[in-house]
Structure formats: structure tokens, C-alpha cells
Amino acid sequence: xxxxxxxxxxxxxxxxxxxxxxxxxxxxxxxxxxxxxxxxxxxxxxxxxxxxxxxxxxxxxxxxxxxxxxxxxxxxxxxxxxxxxxxxxxxxxxxxxxxxxxxxxxxxxxxxxxxxxxxxxxxxxxxxxxxxxxxxxxxxxxxxxxxxxxxxxxxxxxxxxxxxxxxxxxxxxxxxxxxxxxxxxxxxxxxxxxxxxxxxxxxxxxxxxxxxxxxxxxxxxxxxxxxxxxxxxxxxxxxxxxxxxxxxxxxxxxxxxxxxxxxxxxxxxxxxxxxxxxxxxxxxxxxxxxxxxxxxxxxxxxxxxxxxxxxxxxxxxxxxxxxxxxxxxxxxxxxxxxxxxxxxxxxxxxxxxxxxxxxxxxxxxxxxxxxxxxxxxxxxxxxxxxxxxxxxxxxxxxxxxxxxxxxxxxxxxxxxxxxxxxxxxxxxxxxxxxxxxxxxxxxxxxxxxxxxxxxxxxxxxxxxxxxxxxxxxxxxxxxxxxxxxxxxxxxxxxxxxxxxxxxxxxxxxxxxxxxxxxxxxxxxxxxxxxxxxxxxxxxxxxxxxxxxxxxxxxxxxxxxxxxxxxxxxxxxxxxxxxxxxxxxxxxxxxxxxxxxxxxxxxxxxxxxxxxxxxxxxxxxxxxxxxxxxxxxxxxxxxxxxxxxxxxxxxxxxxxxxxxxxxxxxxxxxxxxxxxxxxxxxxxxxxxxx
Amino acid sequence: xxxxxxxxxxxxxxxxxxxxxxxxxxxxxxxxxxxxxxxxxxxxxxxxxxxxxxxxxxxxxxxxxxxxxxxxxxxxxxxxxxxxxxxxxxxxxxxxxxxxxxxxxxxxx
Numbered sequence: 001x002x003x004x005x006x007x008x009x010x011x012x013x014x015x016x017x018x019x020x021x022x023x024x025x026x027x028x029x030x031x032x033x034x035x036x037x038x039x040x041x042x043x044x045x046x047x048x049x050x051x052x053x054x055x056x057x058x059x060x061x062x063x064x065x066x067x068x069x070x071x072x073x074x075x076x077x078x079x080x081x082x083x084x085x086x087x088x089x090x091x092x093x094x095x096x097x098x099x100x101x102x103x104x105x106x107x108x109x110x111x112x113x114x115x116x117x118x119x120x121x122x123x124x125x126x127x128x129x130x131x132x133x134x135x136x137x138x139x140x141x142x143x144x145x146x147x148x149x150x151x152x153x154x155x156x157x158x159x160x161x162x163x164x165x166x167x168x169x170x171x172x173x174x175x176x177x178x179x180x181x182x183x184x185x186x187x188x189x190x191x192x193x194x195x196x197x198x199x200x201x202x203x204x205x206x207x208x209x210x211x212x213x214x215x216x217x218x219x220x221x222x223x224x225x226x227x228x229x230x231x232x233x234x235x236x237x238x239x240x241x242x243x244x245x246x247x248x249x250x251x252x253x254x255x256x257x258x259x260x261x262x263x264x265x266x267x268x269x270x271x272x273x274x275x276x277x278x279x280x281x282x283x284x285x286x287x288x289x290x291x292x293x294x295x296x297x298x299x300x301x302x303x304x305x306x307x308x309x310x311x312x313x314x315x316x317x318x319x320x321x322x323x324x325x326x327x328x329x330x331x332x333x334x335x336x337x338x339x340x341x342x343x344x345x346x347x348x349x350x351x352x353x354x355x356x357x358x359x360x361x362x363x364x365x366x367x368x369x370x371x372x373x374x375x376x377x378x379x380x381x382x383x384x385x386x387x388x389x390x391x392x393x394x395x396x397x398x399x400x401x402x403x404x405x406x407x408x409x410x411x412x413x414x415x416x417x418x419x420x421x422x423x424x425x426x427x428x429x430x431x432x433x434x435x436x437x438x439x440x441x442x443x444x445x446x447x448x449x450x451x452x453x454x455x456x457x458x459x460x461x462x463x464x465x466x467x468x469x470x471x472x473x474x475x476x477x478x479x480x481x482x483x484x485x486x487x488x489x490x491x492x493x494x495x496x497x498x499x500x501x502x503x504x505x506x507x508x509x510x511x512x513x514x515x516x517x518x519x520x521x522x523x524x525x526x527x528x529x530x531x532x533x534x535x536x537x538x539x540x541x542x543x544x545x546x547x548x549x550x551x552x553x554x555x556x557x558x559x560x561x562x563x564x565x566x567x568x569x570x571x572x573x574x575x576x577x578x579x580x581x582x583x584x585x586x587x588x589x590x591x592x593x594x595x596x597x598x599x600x601x602x603x604x605x606x607x608x609x610x611x612x613x614x615x616x617x618x619x620x621x622x623x624x625x626x627x628x629x630x631x632x633x634x635x636x637x638x639x640x641x642x643x644x645x646x647x648x649x650x651x652x653x654x655x656x657x658x659x660x661x662x663x664x665x666x667x668x669x670x671x672x673x674x675x676x677x678x679x680x681x682x683x684x685x686x687x688x689x
Numbered sequence: 690x691x692x693x694x695x696x697x698x699x700x701x702x703x704x705x706x707x708x709x710x711x712x713x714x715x716x717x718x719x720x721x722x723x724x725x726x727x728x729x730x731x732x733x734x735x736x737x738x739x740x741x742x743x744x745x746x747x748x749x750x751x752x753x754x755x756x757x758x759x760x761x762x763x764x765x766x767x768x769x770x771x772x773x774x775x776x777x778x779x780x781x782x783x784x785x786x787x788x789x790x791x792x793x794x795x796x797x798x
Contacts, residue, residue: 081743086736113770116745246742281759373774377760478740479776
């Protein structure tokens, strides 16, 4: 595995480095679910930075903390069972450590799975880097009757070993001490004689003992001839180096664990009883459906009032701007481009925060793996891994966190094809558009039409994922995963992580959304010689292309353009082109403040009532419906609905796709969705009697 | 899984299965719910072997089948302290042996 240059490190990590501090860097390495992020969060407080590791879908959390007067950058490397790669997460760990020769390895070891986690410790010990070991989850081990003697481990491993006891309360004093005394361990694992001698032959060309062993076991991306010769010699003698090395590490780790463990009493894992119900073939799926529906309801119930409040704030600000003695165009720019633009960006925050908080809870509580387990059979029939169920459900809310949640899938090719299938699933922003159009054109069957559109969205999504499976080179993935123990994640961790993810997204998507809003504003406000606006000219130019879809009126086509910013804006676009823009009423300071005050009160009240009841949806007013009937036939309206449902993902989703998979895939997604939308809308219009 | 399938999957063909007390070897996928067994061999593609070994499914490890997901979904296993899910076709690559007495005792739990 070639070490990457430090500049290849993840955005967040290199940002911390770029500050020019010579801060010590700790690389937290451990198996998944060992509590690395939780530790970082406890040590560094809310100063978490979340970013994708450069060029990958792998998310890395970093934080800068000052511990006992020292600035320390904590890098939370993704969970790995082994340094050889079996997943994109594990691909990141070794290059990250190799890229920074001054970093300290802090190996977190799960006390409840001591023998397994020590196997990773033994691998790390072969890297020849200063390291220390921190035993985590000791309380859980104690609860199941296992006591661990950290002094015994320390004397045998030859590196500092500390027990993290409730670091939330006591800080991380002992950890700092251990990391300061981090040592390069002596090799501990005893390999068979033949393996050791073969390794010595390979040593000069290898970076470390670990690399020599990995070369022998054919674990490196490039198989060197010397290693191949040595391996073939061993295999000819009936020794499989891959199995022999793994076995030697396992035996050593098991020996260490046995020496350091004292079994006080036998008590079954209480999670096992929960699993007997949750993973029950009948109760499980029922609980899954109820859980997902409840999750979904809560997300919107809790975030909706705050989106509403943001709308109120936007209106008040625009009112104030209108009251200022400024030229008309400046006022229009301030309220139409800046305030609305920033408002659109910020309006993502409540939904994203709520969905990220739920995602973080499910991930850290060990529930996500159970969801995958229950859904695996069904999803397998659809050609998808079980873990794809969560992104697909999240996509009903917002495609952005859904794209983020594809990280739960094992291989990059799976992540990519699910992410490319996600934009077809109708997100909540598309619902009001569909509802209004359905109510206007097929009032008697509106609910059926909207349901049908949802089903269509899902069908297209599944078809896309199957199509991309054929087109994308598939990396083999396994369906074998750990079902981690249930844990109640600290609220601080879930909220801190949700906030860091929301912030990271707003930072990267804020610019593009704002630019898009300014462009749309310019389109609407630039007057061409001859009296028509640039917007009208562009829309009239595009309109003939939509004639086969039954949408030959430029005002309909025009409304789709601002929809690229966020799908719900299609409604605003229609209102603007058909009904005409409404002038913003100037607002006095005091009156504005009163409106804001009542807005906060309403949002708080609605959030509280949402916790125990379903709120009724708001009726959408306007004389828009009547105007629409004048310019669209029913067939055209259905085509418009299908087109709105499927066409180009919004700017925010595109940014998320670019972040995760790069510009090329983002452009492909935009082109693919638009083409599919066009074809299906055409089909619907052509088939409509 | 019906008992006949198990009998044919296992190398020993005594009827009813296990009455001869011999060492019984079969793929993990052929084990019944609640069975305890010891891993003999891990076959399959490299990435699968890697993942299985890393998770503790290695020769000489003892495991128990605790559940099965609906719609012929994955198996739920315990290997040592580790709790796993494994798809059926992957479980076919894991060869296990079990003692009948152990099996019978566990099956009644």
C-alpha cells in the first residue's frame, strides 16, 4: 500500500495542519463501534470537524483540543478490523498513518472483544511507530463479568496501556500521559519459523515488518515478484501464508487476552434478549416499519416549525429592506437574491440537522446494523444490499443526508449506484409541487395520483440502481457484518456530530446555492432591449423542446429553471410567471420584531405539540390553480408532475454527490435524471388519452 | 432447514443424523438454528476470507447460530464474543464440524 502524500489527507485533517501549528497529532485507530468518535467528542467538546477523506466516500472526523496545555489534533480514523483492506474505510487507515511520520497511534481496544481487537493491536505493533493502547468500554465488560488487568497487558505489549473510565466526566488525563509516553513496541507475535525466515528475505524491500508479512500473504495491492516466489515456496510445502499469519496473530492475541482477563461471573449480554425480539422474523420487520415511519414523522414534525420560522425571518428582513430608502433594483437584489438565497441555504439546516441526528443515533446505537439484517432478504431480491434501505428512506426526507448515508454500504461501487438511484425518490421538497398540481388537475383522484408518482419514483430508483449495477465495475462485497452491542449514545455525541455534518454541508453547498439564486435573480431582472426579460427569452427558447411533453407554454418551462436551486421553488416559479410577482410590503422595525417574536413562539409551540400529535398539513392557497388550468392540459400537467419528480437533482444534492464521488458523477447524475424525466414525461403525455 | 437437507449436506449419511457419533462436517449454511459448531475451514474468495478471519470466523473458532432474517435473509451468529450477520451463500464457504451431543444440547435451549 503506497503512502499518500500529506496533501492527500482529508479536507478537515489538512485544514488543521494548515494552521501552521506543530501540534501533536494522534491517530485514533480501532475496530468499528469501539467508541472513537465518542472519545474525540468527549475530549474536544463540540469542536468536531467532519469531512470526506480526499477522493473517497470515507468520512473522517477531526478535532483540535488543548490537553494539559498542549494543542493536540485528534484524527478519528474510520473503524477497521485489519490493516489490510476489506472496505474503503480500511483503505484509508494505513496510508493516513504512513503519511505522517510524527503522528502517534492511539489504539482504542474494545474491552468486550479483547481478543479480536488485540489482533489489530498486534498488526499496528508491526508498523514500527510510537503507539499506546487505550481500553474502552470497560464498564460494559465489567457488566458482563470480565475484569481486565491493564498492567499485565502493558508489560507484555511493551507500550503504555490505559483504561478509559468514564472519560466524559474525568477528561482524558491518563490518555494524554499514555500518548506522551508512546513507544515503538517490539514485535510480539510469534510466527512459524518458515514465515519468519521468508520475511527476513523480504525485509529490505519492505517498509515495515507488517508490509513484509502482508506482501507474503498477498495482501498488498501490488504483488512483488520476490514475495510471490517466497509465497509459492511456502504453499508448495503446505503452508498458506495468509492463514498462517492470521492464525499466529490470533493465537498471540488470544494468549494476551487470556492472561489479562479475569472472568468474575457469567452473564449473558442483555442486548441478546433485545435481539431475540427485534430480530424476530415477524416482530422484527413490523418494528422496522413502525420505527422508520416514526423516525420519518418526527424528522418533519420537529424541523417543519423551524423552517417556517426561517420563512418568517426572511419575510421580515425583506420587509425591512423594502422600507429602506434604496433604488428599486437594489432592494430587489437584497431581498430577491441575497435574503432569499441565504434563506434557502439556511432552510436546509433544520431538516438536515434532524436527519443527521437520527442517522447518528442509529449508527452509534448499533441499530443500523439490525436494520440491514432485517432488510437484507428483501433488498437482495431487488439487487441491493440490506444497508441501502436507510439511504432510501432518508431520501424521502432529503436526498442530501441520504447521499451521506450511502457510506453505510460496504463498497464504493455499491455506494455510487445507490447514490445515483437516490434522486428519483421523491424528497419532501417535491411533495408540495406534486400535491398542488394534482389538486388542480385531477381533484377527484389527487391522492391516488400523488401515491402513483411516489411509486413511480421508487420504481425508477430501483431500475436505476439495477442499470448502474450493470454499468459500473462491481467490487466484490460481503454480506458479513458485525452486529454491534446496543449502546445508548450520549446526546452530546449525536447532536455534536449532527451539527458538524450540517455545518460541513452548509459550508460547501452554501456557495453554489447562493450563486444559483443570484443567477436566477439576474435571469428574472435583466431586461433585454425590446422589453422582455432575459428569463422570458430563455424560457421561450427552451419551450419548443418541451412541446412533445404537452408543456408548450414558456411560463411552465420557465418555472422549472429556478427549481434547480431547490425543488419546492418550482411552485414559487409558477406563481411568479403565472400570477406575477407580489411586491414586498415595507415593514416598520417594531412591527417586524413583533412578527419575529410570535414566529419563535409558534415554532416552539409546534415543535412541542408535534411530539405527541400529527399536525394537519397547511392548505396551499393562491389563485395559481385556476391560472394553471388555462395553460396546461391534464396530460400536460401529469407530464409536468413526472418531470418535476425526476428532473435534475437540486443544487444541494449535486453538491453532496460531488463531495462524495467527484464532479464527473455529479454531472452524470444531472444528465441522467433529466433524460429519464424527459423520456417518462413524454411517455405519460403520449399515453394520456 | 429440513433434516434431510442436512443429512445430505453432511459427509456422514447415518439416519437419523448423528446417531453414529462420528465427526460431522458440513457447511455452516446447513446448520440448524441453535446449533453450536467449530470452524474447520474458511473457503471462498480472498476478500471474503479476509473479512471472515478479521471478524473471528477462523479455523478452530466456535460459533453458534442464533437466528435467521426473514425472506431467506442472512444468518445471525455468535463467534466467541462477536455477534455477526452472514449471508447464506457466504455461510456455504465456512466448513464446520460439530459433536452431536453438543448439538442436541444446544438445540433444546
